[in-house]
Amino acid sequence: MRIGLVLLAAAPLFAALPAQAQDSAVAATQISQGDFAAAESRLLSELRIHPGRPELLLNLAAVYAKTGRTGEARGLYTRVLGQDEVLMDLSVDRTAGSHALAQRGLRRLDTVQFTAR
Template sequence: MRSILAFAALVAAPLTAAAAQDQVAFRAITKADYTAAETQLAAQVAAGQREPGVLLNLAAVYNKTGRAAEAVALYRMVQSEQNVLMETASGAPIWSHDVATRGMTLASR
């Protein structure tokens, strides 16, 4: 269940430069290369990217690397935006606010 919470991509996202970078970051996360994933995702956030998949994956990296406060801040940012239907790595649909809520629960443990 934890992987469902941490690694999500937008449903039917167009193949843009941001989407391609998301795939690079996702592959890095699945290989536990959190440094590479963080580099990709943090650069997107710094460039103004606010898509839930980017924020949630960066929050997951922060959670995995012991930075719960930073993760919670990103989860709250996701919750402050529109709730969007997302697709998990397994293909199952889930709402962005649900992922953020569950992520905050994990971060507080």
């Protein structure tokens, strides 16, 4: 099973995506454009409706990581690792497992914390 677009979104695909995946894709676009506040708001709104969706959790973790909230980001990555693994669409032709993405996010957090010391 594949779910959503994570972190990379293709605007021409919006019309073909179901509403939930489209909202995640819009948030991914906002993240890539540096509009973290708008992405966070959209993702939190979606998470109230779909609290366990890994693409929402991963995108929100990315927002938290980019805005210096590493503890919150770590918590979301860990939450994704506690769920069943899901194949995620990164772009039209790239996929990755939700666990691999969460682990990559945790490694980046560790690298940032290590270099900050």
